[in-house]
Amino acid sequence: MKLTVNGATTAIAAGDKNLTLLEWLRERLDLTGAKDGCGVGRCGACTVIVDGKATLACKTILANLNGARVLTIEGLSAPSEPLHPLQQAFVDKGAIQCGFCTPGMVLRSHAFLLAHPRPDRDGIRRALSPNLCRCTGYQQIIDAVEAASAAYAGQREQEKTT
Ligand code: FES
Ligand code: FES
Known part of the structure:
Protein backbone atom coordinates (compact mmCIF):
# COMPACT_ATOMS: atom_id res chain seq x y z
CA MET A 1 0.00 0.00 0.00
CA LYS A 2 1.15 3.51 -0.81
CA LEU A 3 0.07 7.07 -0.16
CA THR A 4 1.28 10.37 -1.51
CA VAL A 5 2.00 12.73 1.37
CA ASN A 6 2.88 16.32 0.51
CA GLY A 7 3.90 15.22 -2.97
CA ALA A 8 6.11 12.30 -1.91
CA THR A 9 5.04 8.70 -2.45
CA THR A 10 5.28 6.83 0.84
CA ALA A 11 4.84 3.12 1.50
CA ILE A 12 2.68 1.90 4.36
CA ALA A 13 4.19 -1.01 6.29
CA ALA A 14 1.90 -4.04 6.46
CA GLY A 15 1.76 -3.79 10.24
CA ASP A 16 0.57 -0.17 10.09
CA LYS A 17 -2.54 -0.51 7.95
CA ASN A 18 -4.89 -0.47 10.93
CA LEU A 19 -3.41 2.73 12.34
CA THR A 20 -5.36 5.93 11.95
CA LEU A 21 -3.99 8.42 9.48
CA LEU A 22 -3.27 10.71 12.45
CA GLU A 23 -1.20 8.08 14.27
CA TRP A 24 0.72 7.27 11.10
CA LEU A 25 1.49 10.88 10.21
CA ARG A 26 2.60 11.78 13.72
CA GLU A 27 4.33 8.57 14.83
CA ARG A 28 5.77 7.15 11.62
CA LEU A 29 6.39 10.22 9.46
CA ASP A 30 7.04 12.70 12.29
CA LEU A 31 4.55 15.12 10.74
CA THR A 32 3.16 16.54 13.95
CA GLY A 33 1.25 19.50 12.49
CA ALA A 34 -1.99 17.51 12.64
CA LYS A 35 -2.94 17.56 16.32
CA ASP A 36 -4.56 14.92 18.49
CA GLY A 37 -7.20 17.05 20.18
CA CYS A 38 -10.05 14.70 21.04
CA GLY A 39 -9.27 11.57 19.05
CA VAL A 40 -12.98 10.96 18.40
CA GLY A 41 -13.90 13.31 15.57
CA ARG A 42 -15.25 16.23 17.60
CA CYS A 43 -12.64 19.01 17.48
CA GLY A 44 -11.10 19.19 13.98
CA ALA A 45 -7.55 19.63 15.30
CA CYS A 46 -6.43 16.61 13.24
CA THR A 47 -7.82 17.92 9.93
CA VAL A 48 -5.73 17.22 6.82
CA ILE A 49 -6.70 17.21 3.16
CA VAL A 50 -7.23 13.84 1.46
CA ASP A 51 -7.86 13.88 -2.29
CA GLY A 52 -8.92 17.52 -2.06
CA LYS A 53 -11.33 17.06 0.86
CA ALA A 54 -10.88 18.21 4.45
CA THR A 55 -10.65 14.99 6.44
CA LEU A 56 -10.45 14.10 10.14
CA ALA A 57 -7.24 12.09 10.37
CA CYS A 58 -8.20 10.64 13.76
CA LYS A 59 -11.23 8.94 12.19
CA THR A 60 -9.52 7.72 9.02
CA ILE A 61 -7.98 4.25 8.88
CA LEU A 62 -4.92 3.86 6.66
CA ALA A 63 -6.21 0.63 5.11
CA ASN A 64 -8.86 2.68 3.30
CA LEU A 65 -6.40 5.14 1.78
CA ASN A 66 -4.35 3.16 -0.71
CA GLY A 67 -3.33 5.54 -3.51
CA ALA A 68 -4.74 8.66 -1.84
CA ARG A 69 -3.07 12.06 -1.92
CA VAL A 70 -2.66 13.66 1.49
CA LEU A 71 -1.75 17.26 2.21
CA THR A 72 -0.67 18.19 5.73
CA ILE A 73 0.19 21.64 7.02
CA GLU A 74 3.88 20.85 6.49
CA GLY A 75 3.18 20.62 2.74
CA LEU A 76 1.30 23.89 2.33
CA SER A 77 4.50 25.93 2.06
CA ALA A 78 8.09 24.74 2.25
CA PRO A 79 10.16 26.00 5.23
CA SER A 80 12.45 27.84 2.80
CA GLU A 81 9.52 29.67 1.16
CA PRO A 82 7.37 32.56 2.39
CA LEU A 83 4.23 31.53 4.23
CA HIS A 84 1.26 30.56 2.08
S1 FES B 1 -8.50 14.89 17.08
FE1 FES B 1 -10.42 15.86 17.39
S2 FES B 1 -11.49 15.55 15.51
FE2 FES B 1 -9.65 14.42 15.29
S1 FES C 1 -7.21 26.62 20.16
FE1 FES C 1 -5.69 28.10 20.58
S2 FES C 1 -5.57 29.30 18.76
FE2 FES C 1 -7.27 27.96 18.46
Whole structure:
Protein backbone atom coordinates (compact mmCIF):
# COMPACT_ATOMS: atom_id res chain seq x y z
CA MET A 1 0.00 0.00 0.00
CA LYS A 2 1.15 3.51 -0.81
CA LEU A 3 0.07 7.07 -0.16
CA THR A 4 1.28 10.37 -1.51
CA VAL A 5 2.00 12.73 1.37
CA ASN A 6 2.88 16.32 0.51
CA GLY A 7 3.90 15.22 -2.97
CA ALA A 8 6.11 12.30 -1.91
CA THR A 9 5.04 8.70 -2.45
CA THR A 10 5.28 6.83 0.84
CA ALA A 11 4.84 3.12 1.50
CA ILE A 12 2.68 1.90 4.36
CA ALA A 13 4.19 -1.01 6.29
CA ALA A 14 1.90 -4.04 6.46
CA GLY A 15 1.76 -3.79 10.24
CA ASP A 16 0.57 -0.17 10.09
CA LYS A 17 -2.54 -0.51 7.95
CA ASN A 18 -4.89 -0.47 10.93
CA LEU A 19 -3.41 2.73 12.34
CA THR A 20 -5.36 5.93 11.95
CA LEU A 21 -3.99 8.42 9.48
CA LEU A 22 -3.27 10.71 12.45
CA GLU A 23 -1.20 8.08 14.27
CA TRP A 24 0.72 7.27 11.10
CA LEU A 25 1.49 10.88 10.21
CA ARG A 26 2.60 11.78 13.72
CA GLU A 27 4.33 8.57 14.83
CA ARG A 28 5.77 7.15 11.62
CA LEU A 29 6.39 10.22 9.46
CA ASP A 30 7.04 12.70 12.29
CA LEU A 31 4.55 15.12 10.74
CA THR A 32 3.16 16.54 13.95
CA GLY A 33 1.25 19.50 12.49
CA ALA A 34 -1.99 17.51 12.64
CA LYS A 35 -2.94 17.56 16.32
CA ASP A 36 -4.56 14.92 18.49
CA GLY A 37 -7.20 17.05 20.18
CA CYS A 38 -10.05 14.70 21.04
CA GLY A 39 -9.27 11.57 19.05
CA VAL A 40 -12.98 10.96 18.40
CA GLY A 41 -13.90 13.31 15.57
CA ARG A 42 -15.25 16.23 17.60
CA CYS A 43 -12.64 19.01 17.48
CA GLY A 44 -11.10 19.19 13.98
CA ALA A 45 -7.55 19.63 15.30
CA CYS A 46 -6.43 16.61 13.24
CA THR A 47 -7.82 17.92 9.93
CA VAL A 48 -5.73 17.22 6.82
CA ILE A 49 -6.70 17.21 3.16
CA VAL A 50 -7.23 13.84 1.46
CA ASP A 51 -7.86 13.88 -2.29
CA GLY A 52 -8.92 17.52 -2.06
CA LYS A 53 -11.33 17.06 0.86
CA ALA A 54 -10.88 18.21 4.45
CA THR A 55 -10.65 14.99 6.44
CA LEU A 56 -10.45 14.10 10.14
CA ALA A 57 -7.24 12.09 10.37
CA CYS A 58 -8.20 10.64 13.76
CA LYS A 59 -11.23 8.94 12.19
CA THR A 60 -9.52 7.72 9.02
CA ILE A 61 -7.98 4.25 8.88
CA LEU A 62 -4.92 3.86 6.66
CA ALA A 63 -6.21 0.63 5.11
CA ASN A 64 -8.86 2.68 3.30
CA LEU A 65 -6.40 5.14 1.78
CA ASN A 66 -4.35 3.16 -0.71
CA GLY A 67 -3.33 5.54 -3.51
CA ALA A 68 -4.74 8.66 -1.84
CA ARG A 69 -3.07 12.06 -1.92
CA VAL A 70 -2.66 13.66 1.49
CA LEU A 71 -1.75 17.26 2.21
CA THR A 72 -0.67 18.19 5.73
CA ILE A 73 0.19 21.64 7.02
CA GLU A 74 3.88 20.85 6.49
CA GLY A 75 3.18 20.62 2.74
CA LEU A 76 1.30 23.89 2.33
CA SER A 77 4.50 25.93 2.06
CA ALA A 78 8.09 24.74 2.25
CA PRO A 79 10.16 26.00 5.23
CA SER A 80 12.45 27.84 2.80
CA GLU A 81 9.52 29.67 1.16
CA PRO A 82 7.37 32.56 2.39
CA LEU A 83 4.23 31.53 4.23
CA HIS A 84 1.26 30.56 2.08
CA PRO A 85 -1.10 33.58 1.75
CA LEU A 86 -3.67 31.83 3.96
CA GLN A 87 -1.10 31.22 6.70
CA GLN A 88 0.05 34.82 6.40
CA ALA A 89 -3.54 36.02 6.74
CA PHE A 90 -3.91 34.02 9.98
CA VAL A 91 -0.81 35.80 11.31
CA ASP A 92 -1.86 39.25 10.08
CA LYS A 93 -5.40 39.01 11.47
CA GLY A 94 -4.39 37.66 14.88
CA ALA A 95 -6.16 34.37 14.21
CA ILE A 96 -3.56 32.38 16.15
CA GLN A 97 -3.09 32.30 19.90
CA CYS A 98 -1.97 28.92 21.29
CA GLY A 99 -1.91 27.56 17.72
CA PHE A 100 -3.23 24.11 18.61
CA CYS A 101 -6.24 24.37 16.31
CA THR A 102 -4.41 26.34 13.62
CA PRO A 103 -3.13 23.61 11.26
CA GLY A 104 -6.58 22.06 11.09
CA MET A 105 -8.25 25.45 10.66
CA VAL A 106 -5.87 26.44 7.89
CA LEU A 107 -6.26 23.17 5.99
CA ARG A 108 -10.05 23.12 6.25
CA SER A 109 -10.06 26.74 5.07
CA HIS A 110 -7.69 25.88 2.22
CA ALA A 111 -9.92 23.07 0.92
CA PHE A 112 -12.95 25.36 1.25
CA LEU A 113 -11.36 28.31 -0.55
CA LEU A 114 -10.16 26.15 -3.43
CA ALA A 115 -13.78 25.14 -4.00
CA HIS A 116 -15.34 28.51 -3.03
CA PRO A 117 -12.88 31.32 -3.76
CA ARG A 118 -15.41 34.11 -3.11
CA PRO A 119 -17.17 33.08 0.09
CA ASP A 120 -19.32 35.23 2.35
CA ARG A 121 -18.78 35.26 6.10
CA ASP A 122 -21.68 32.91 6.79
CA GLY A 123 -20.26 30.45 4.30
CA ILE A 124 -16.87 30.60 6.01
CA ARG A 125 -18.49 30.12 9.42
CA ARG A 126 -20.42 27.08 8.21
CA ALA A 127 -17.37 25.58 6.49
CA LEU A 128 -15.29 25.87 9.65
CA SER A 129 -17.97 24.61 12.03
CA PRO A 130 -16.33 21.16 12.49
CA ASN A 131 -13.20 22.86 13.89
CA LEU A 132 -13.07 24.19 17.44
CA CYS A 133 -10.84 26.98 18.74
CA ARG A 134 -10.60 27.64 22.49
CA CYS A 135 -8.63 30.87 22.14
CA THR A 136 -9.50 33.36 19.44
CA GLY A 137 -13.29 33.54 19.55
CA TYR A 138 -13.54 32.79 15.81
CA GLN A 139 -13.94 36.35 14.47
CA GLN A 140 -10.25 36.69 13.72
CA ILE A 141 -10.22 33.31 12.00
CA ILE A 142 -13.14 34.29 9.79
CA ASP A 143 -11.41 37.62 9.10
CA ALA A 144 -8.28 35.76 8.01
CA VAL A 145 -10.11 33.39 5.68
CA GLU A 146 -12.06 36.27 4.18
CA ALA A 147 -8.85 38.28 3.64
CA ALA A 148 -7.07 35.32 2.03
CA SER A 149 -9.96 34.60 -0.32
CA ALA A 150 -8.77 37.35 -2.68
CA ALA A 151 -5.63 35.34 -3.41
CA TYR A 152 -7.71 32.24 -4.26
CA ALA A 153 -10.09 34.24 -6.46
CA GLY A 154 -7.08 35.79 -8.24
CA GLN A 155 -5.57 32.38 -8.82
CA ARG A 156 -8.88 31.10 -10.22
CA GLU A 157 -9.00 34.05 -12.66
CA GLN A 158 -5.43 33.40 -13.73
CA GLU A 159 -6.21 29.73 -14.39
CA LYS A 160 -9.12 30.75 -16.64
CA THR A 161 -6.88 32.92 -18.79
CA THR A 162 -4.03 30.40 -19.22
S1 FES B 1 -8.50 14.89 17.08
FE1 FES B 1 -9.65 14.42 15.29
S2 FES B 1 -11.49 15.55 15.51
FE2 FES B 1 -10.42 15.86 17.39
S1 FES C 1 -5.57 29.30 18.76
FE1 FES C 1 -5.69 28.10 20.58
S2 FES C 1 -7.21 26.62 20.16
FE2 FES C 1 -7.27 27.96 18.46
